[in-house]
Amino acid sequence: MLAAIVPSAARWTIEQPLLTYQVPVELEAALQPGQLVAAPYGERLVEGIVWALLDDSEGPVLDDEDEPEGVRAFELRPIHSLLDPEPVLLPHQRALAEWIAEYYVTPLALVAWMMLSPGLVRRSQFVLRLSNDLEPGETTDQASLRLRALLGLLQEEGAIEEKRLTKLLGPTQAQKLIREIRENPFIVREPSLSGPKVKPRMKRVVTLIARGEQLLEWREEREAKVRQALQQPASSLAPAGVSPWSKTGIAAGEALPKLDANTVAAQRQLAALDLLQQSINRNNPWTPYTLCQATGLTAGQLRSMEKEGIVKIEKIAIRRDPLLGQVIPLSSPLQLTDEQQAALNRILAAAARGEEGEVPTPILLHGITGSGKTEIYLQALASLVARGKRGIVLVPEIALTTQAVQRVAARFPGRIAIMHSELSTGERHEEWQRIRSGAVDIVIGSRSALFAPVPDLGIIIIDEEHEAAYKQSSTKPTYHAREAALRLGEILHIPVVLGSATPSVESFYRAEQGVYELVSLKGRIGATLPPVEIVDLRNELRAGHTSIISRRLQEELRTVLERKQQAILFLNRRGAASFVLCRDCGYVALCNRCDIPLTYHATEQILLCHYCGLQMNMLHFCPSCHSAGIRYFGLGTEKVQETIQRLFPEARLLRWDRDTARNRHAHAELLERFARRDADILIGTQMIAKGLDLPGVTLVGVVSADIALNVPDYSASERAFTLLTQVAGRAGRGSEPGTVIIQTFNPQHFCIETASRHDYHEFYAAEREVRRRFAYPPFRQFAKFTYAHRKRSRCQHEALRLQAQITEWIRLLNMNDTDIVGPAPAFPERVKEKYRWQMLLRGPDLHRLLRVIDAPDWEIDIDPLSAM
Helix, strand or coil: EEEEEHHHHHHCCCCCEEEEECCCCCHHHCCCCCEEEEEECCCEEEEEEEEEEECCCCCCCCCCCCCCCEEEECCCCCEEEEECCCCCHHHHHHHHHHHHHCCCCHHHHHHHHCCHHHHHHCCEEEEEEHHHHHCCCCCCCCCCCHHHHHHHHHHCCCCEEEEHHHHHCCCCHHHHHHHHHCCCEEEEEEEEECCCCHHHEEEEEEEEECCCHHHHHHHHHHHHHHHHCCCCCCCECCCCCCCCHHHHHHCCCCCCECEEEEEEEEEEEEEEEHHHHHHCCCCCCHHHHHHHHHHHHHHHHHHHHHHCCCCEEEEEEEEECCCCCCCCCCCCCCCCCCCHHHHHHHHHHHHHHHCCCCCCCCCEEEEECCCCHHHHHHHHHHEEECCCCCEEEECHHHHHHHHHHHHHHHCCCEEEEEEECCHHHHHHHHHHHHHHHHCCCEECCCCCHHHCCCEEEEEEEEEEECCHHHHHHHHCCEEHHHHHHHHHHHHCCCCCCEEEECCHHHHHHHCCCCCCCEEEEECCCCCCCCEEEEEHHHHHHHCCCCCCHHHHHHHHHHHHHCCCEEEECCCCCCCCECCCEEECCEEEECCCCCCEEEEEEEECCEEEECCCCEECCCCCCCCCCCCEEEECCCCCCHHHHHHHHCCCCCCCEEEEEECCCCCCHHHHHHHHHHCCCCEEEECCCCCHCCCCCCEEEEEEEEECCCCHCCCCCCCCHHHHHHHHHHHHCCCCCCHHHHHHHCCCCCCHHHHHHHHCCCHHHHHHHHHHHHHHHCCCCCEEEEEEEEEECCCCCEEEEEEEHHHHHHHHHHHCCCCCCEEEEEEEEEEEEECCCEEEEEEEEECCCCCHCCCCCCCCCCCCECCCCCCC
């Protein structure tokens, strides 16, 4: 038997990553596709994924008779060992990996290993041990002092890792010693794999082990000792007030017995026994520290209980639970409206068609903000779980994950797993293991949750399907989770539900063409959409009002504060000032690695580059002309916070952006604080505009709608409309009506006008016409090529060379409807000390061309969401 394997060492190569190995006889019965094995690769030992099992006739071994002239026959190397008895990739995952690799022009190995838990990855290493030929005390006169020392160490320890030599001797001396080792017959250098990256989290706990008569006798002995002490003559009177002895039945003013140390120890041990008996089935067992803190036991008194065989102190493995410490009350299904019920019925009908072998049409659930899409998701999941199926729910942002997880966990307690990049490696690995074992029904998380090894997968739900966060653009593969989910739905014949109040233009166009089944929710549950008022900032300036908060918005904020309600102020830019300018000479503070303006952050008193993280001290004098004309211009969330605090000193403010929420715990804490009304006004960037359900919010103010509009990109209008509509939908979701105020210098822009009316259909019609006229997606496919180098001239040369190559291939393949935009410098041109040049390839179907283009040093983004 032969096996085609994807080794981990091949993940960065463009060449075909499938290598053929012999299957040892002892592994033939156990080996199956998808398993993780150790296999030789060069002189190393690496991990590999079994992709397929073959018979001898499918292998590349050459027989002596058929050996071509000049070609030497070779033997296939055998698999070394099986690392995991259960498959790490299920059949549908392997099929999806093959599709992603082909569609996004990425090595299969890179896709396959991306799907695995990071905790599975092992490091290739070499281990040194003594040869079996070495007799005790035998050495060699030619061996150096270092080598003789190593022989002595190996005789003492048996084997050591080669990397340990580098730590002991340094890189240079270690390499010299390794060369000696290769020539020495007494030391064997063997390839090996390190242990798993993630080890179980261990915890010392106290376990009650005594049972029956032993425990009864021990308890009676100590209770008798305590009773006898309490019957001794009084030594003093208990003080007035609350007595510390009230647990023993002695009230204030009564006589206190004189207790010796043994009696006090007996009391504390009895208290510890009571706690241990009460918590036998407790998920969070007592540790020695917590038990001693709760009962007053000393470490010696606890050890005494252990010596007597009453308790045992041991280390146990505990689960890394991402929800540990969170109290999530259970929820029950809500009564659906007629629209919601009709939508649910269509989802379940699609699932039924899939079970009959038909590929269900993907469902685009277009529901206005507050229309109850989440409840439809939950009830669809519950129905399929009742049939023995499982589901995946994708959300775009970590900020949304917190609230989404709480809603799903409240409906499926103990049966969900969480997957996103903010979890630790240990948390992600243990959640992955729970999913693979079938211990959960629902997986919820960001785009990577799509690759969880879910058995019996029955539905995929993508909430806020329009979000750019579903597209991976910075690293290979540049996949879009929505497209990958659609392909996975085809593979498994399961429904894929795409939900949004503002569907992407591509998705709504597909619905128009019948590729998706469109399901609409036009009514808001328990409320109406809030009215939107547009404030023309040009009129504010003409009236002499220069504050970034218009008079109308100030008036509404004052009303909200008087009524003890809540408000959200949205601005899609962090910091206190967008750029730093010298008014005398025109100098602008730029990042010397990225050539973009530095942003002033008032809280830290620094200038920060949002591309590479470079920090500089704030400027008081111009570095160019040395004048004091340095001024800070532009607008950010910090500036808004300062202004609001000055206008309304009594208001309790909360700022939510990437500077205040650097991890998932900060996101959860900010959301919880605002939800329990610890703050009156929330100031934030786009992460507060999506999906949050905060009933206390009655006012949403968009400080500047122009920031999102004035971007030189084909999708800028769509992003602006989506942000404005989504953030407007945060108002009036409770019992009180809401109000939305949008401040802008361009009130006539069709994005702002349509967003103010919550009119997606009018926006879509206008945007579709623009894209059709200029051949933008979805009417043409884009592929973006980016080349980066420290020399600008090299970038330009490579760009022109590739342009000529692609132009020739377009001619040879007769692809007359395909063209090239560029090449030209990217925006920004320099990032992290590297210049960047780009070109855009566009046509009806580019894959025939992409398969023949030779551009190994270029980053290729298939279906980019931005042309910048």
